[in-house]
Amino acid sequence: MHIDHTLSDIVARKHFFSVPLDYQQSPSKQITVFAREIVSIENQHKELPYLVFFQGGPGFGAVRPISNNGWIKRALTEYRVLLLDQRGTGLSTPVNASSLSYMSATDQADYLSFFRADNIIRDAEYIRAKLSPDQPWSILGQSFGGFCVLHYLSAAPEGLKEAYITGGIPSLTRPVDEVYQATYQRVIAKNNDFFKRFTDARLLVDNLAKYLYDNKVYLATGELLSVEMLQLLGINLGMEQGPESVYYLLEHALVETNHGVDINPLFLHQFSHFLDYSTNPLFALLHESIYCQHNASSWAAHRVRSQFEQFNYRPGKPLLFTGEMVYPWMFAQFEQLEPLQQAANLIAAKKDWPALYDLEKLSNNKVPVAAAIYSEDMFVEMQYSLETAKQVNNLKYWLTSEYEHNGIRMDGEHILDKLISLNRGKCLR
Template sequence: MRTDNKLSGIIAKKHSFSVPLDYQQSPSEQINLFVRELSSVEHQNKELPYLVFFQGGPGFGAVRPVANTGWIKRALTQYRVLLLDQRGTGLSTPVSAESLAHLTSQQQAEYLSHFRSDNIIRDAELIRAKLSPDRPWSILGQSFGGFCVLRYLSAAPQGLKAAYITGGIPSLERSADEVYQATYQRVLAKNQDFFSRFSDARELANRLASHISEYEVLLSSGERLTVEMLQLLGINLGMEQGPEGVYYLLEQALIDTAQGVKVNPLFLHQFGQFLDYNTNPLFAVLHESIYCQNSASNWAAHRVREQYSQFNYHLGKDLLFTGEMVYPWMFDQFSQLQPLKEAAELLAAKSDWPALYDLEQLKANTVPVSAAIYSEDMFVEMQYSLETTKDVGSLKYWLTSEYEHNGIRMDGERVLDKLIALNTGRELR
């Protein structure tokens, strides 16, 4: 299938591909992959090379562009951009409780085990064989997309001309436990900064936590709002403009009525828009597995949290927000995760995850790689990223405190231009 659409300054074409669910099994069940190809109106008739974008996640579809702006604008000056909905996301045979309802829990876990970066890169190479068989292409990875870039460099470097990473250089060998040891420290720092910036935020958060502890409050989705759910808003503290959004949400949470203090219906509606667990269940199910190589996660974030009692709320104690952590109780409290609870338990216990990175291949890498490392990143620990840069050949990095984790979304034209400059050797602006 190939369909053309016109956006503001962009020509978009749709592609659909059939790929194996399991590349190790023949024959295998087939799943669909959706790819959106972008070119600028100015260059629509030119045979420019491809730049493939790997989005963050896991479990989120690629960006849906509306205009020729941001990093896409910079990319389209010299590339055709491919926005790949990674398997299980967007229009690529999306994963949901409904789509897996016909499977047993064991079958669901087996099915979902095929949705990590190793198979995402196999998908990409299959697509390259069809769209660019005689020409390697370039890739850009944001957050988890950076994990995919390092997998690509490990498994299929012959398919690459250049690689760019923003906020997503993982540790090559550290365990999930070590990752969360570092990120909990980052989350504590983000909490401190948040409550320092907004002088009444602590009172607002504590009042709301106290209220929902005492009274049953139902979200617009019908789920009960719990303190644990409320704490999950902290994932936004690691994004540019995220703290502001959380503060303004808290500011309107409680209202005075003739029946006493109530939770604002507007808050209850907007709360769900700050969290993605119901709409993107693949993120919760597979998040910890992105760190697993020949080992099980065993709910690493939940276990490591026991060392940080600051996050355990009770009446009379200040509430702290958590970060990009997945907990087993989420599969009891979020309606779209509940049907996947047993599968999630099986995946958390899975200890035979294959290795994701070829350390020798990465050390000998000759594909030009440039990366933006954000020193204040709450999601990807800077020190672990810097460790990895020493073990990947031909990698140059730009360490900056100018941006949070979503820097490419906020100032993508400049960020990508910096990375292209690093790879081509021209002077940075």
């Protein structure tokens, strides 16, 4: 099914594809994968190559464009852009507590095992056979989208003309525990930066943590706001403009009333907009599995946290924010995760995840790859990214301290232009 519509300076077409849930089984249950194809108005009648965008996550739908700006503006000068809602996200047979409610926990876990990068790339190749059967296409991956790019290079490089990665080069071989040991160190550094920048933030945070410890506080969604949930705000410290947003939220968390200090209803309303766990449950369900190859995650972030006692709050002790970590207690505290608690435990215990990367293929890679590595990235350890860059033939990278993890959202036109120049042997500007 194709549906056309127009945006500001963009012509868009909606594509819906029926694809196998399990490509290894025939016949297989079918699911829907959605992709939005966009092209600039001036290029709408031209035969342009495709650039496929793989969103970060896992568990988030592709960007919904409003106008021709940012990285999309640069891309549309020479491509048709395909914004892929990865399976389970956006309009692609969404995963949520309601959609899974008819399944047992075991069936839920089995079903969700088909929503990693390997099947996302199988979907991409299925779609390429429909839209670009005679030519390989170009791809761009942000964050987890970069993990998808490296799997694409491992599994189906014949489908690719060129590849771009921003803030998303994972280790190819390191176990998940090592990933989190490095990430916790990054999060500590971001906490230090935050409390140094905003001199009254320490008092604001510790007063709020003490208040939550002593009182039962409920969000506008009805969920209990625990100290541990408050710490999850730290995921925003690794984003451009994230620390500022967190600080301004904390500024009005507590208010003076005739009855003493109380929680601000405005804070309770705004808090939930800073976290995506209930609205995007696939992220919490599968986040740790993106690092797993023939091994179980066994709630790695939770286990590794025990090595960093400074994250365990108690009254009189400074509170530290956590980062991009998923914990088992979240499936008891977030309303939309609670029905999926058993499935989450089964996924965390799953040991037979297939390998995601073919080291031999990557070492002999012929597809031109250009990557932006952000030295201050809180989400992806720079040293592991550089380690992987050495293992992938034909990969060139641009190492910069100018951007946080979401650099492509903030200065995408400039970043994509640099990567295209890098891939094509031009001098970086």
